[in-house]
Amino acid sequence: MAERNGEHRQDIALRARGLAAAAGGQPVLSGVDLELPAGAALAIVGASGAGKTTLARVIAGLHRDSTGALELRGAAVPVGRGRRIRQRGNGIQLVTQNPLSALNPRRTVAQTLARPLRRIGRVPEHCLRQRITALLATVDLSPDTADRYPHQLSGGQRQRVALARALAADPAVLVCDEITSALDHRTAASMMTLLDRVRAERGAALLVITHDMRLATAHCAEIIVLDDGRVVESGTATAVLATPEHEATRELLG
Incomplete structure (x- = not known):
């Protein structure tokens, strides 16, 4: 991940390879790869139905019908039906929209x-x-x-x-799923500023699930764009904002 606001390459808090998921027998997520360094912030963006919340739930261990490989600070974490919630610190915690x-x-x-x-x-x-x-x-x-x-x-x-x-729970990774979508602009901005501070003070890595490109580019160094359950674009926030390559990204930017 690129340097931004003092961030630098460091230990990988979360690594995913080939994450896939189904709902009602239909695929909703396919072949998702990502890396999230400790203390960094990564945005997962996409339109409604792109698979963002499913990805959040797979990573948090709440979506049973899923496959792929997941590592937390270098240690393998079961994906899907074999997953068990960690009853100790340094794990993954999900904060939901509602x-x-x-x-x-x-x-x-x-x-x-x-x-x-x-x-x-x-x-x-x-x-x-x-x-x-x-x-x-x-x-x-x-x-x-x-x-x-x-x-x-x-x-x-x-x-x-x-x-x-x-x-x-003293998590290594915080997954925030659309946590500002129901808030007014001022409250949403203060929430993101709070998350920036928490990340800096605690060293927790932050995975931000959102459809708001402005929020994503303001607070996250890297962005992954999902469309129809697949990664269609990824890169630094600056590069994706300046030269969006996929139609889904351009639509999010309006």
Whole structure:
């Protein structure tokens, strides 16, 4: 991956080769390759139905009918039916488009964050409140957010809680699937700025799934364009923006 904003070639956090997936017996993803260095940001862009969310779910281990090879920090990760969720840090965490549906409405923010801190981070009970407060600060939320329920939060606040929950697992890779699509422009911009900071401070690699080319080129060094489940163009954000080669890319650029 090309250098951008201080990024440089380094250890590969995530490598995928020949990822493929089907839904209802029909292929929806075919032959997807990618590499994501630690601390870098890669955008996966495409129109609705291009296969972006399926790719996110395959990488996160949530799409069973899938094949290919996946490596996380050099270690092979099962793809498809043999996948098991890692119950420790340095794994892959997915943040979805709709945090309201992803967050348990019967749990306070503190209860939501405590679960991965205990199960994955092995944080002792007496340290939980302090760690929860620190996580909330990381995503620019006040400590009193901990005692609120999802329905008491704004859309932007819920998305930040969902991000904090992912960060509680101390992931090597964050997969963000259209997490700004339901937010207004100002809130979306602040969310991406937050992700830039998290990436810089924690060294987590970021995979941004989006249809927004402006967002992708502003925050990601490299871009992969999907169309009909296949990679049709890839390269640096600057090059793809300046000289798009595929019709799908040109359509995204308007």
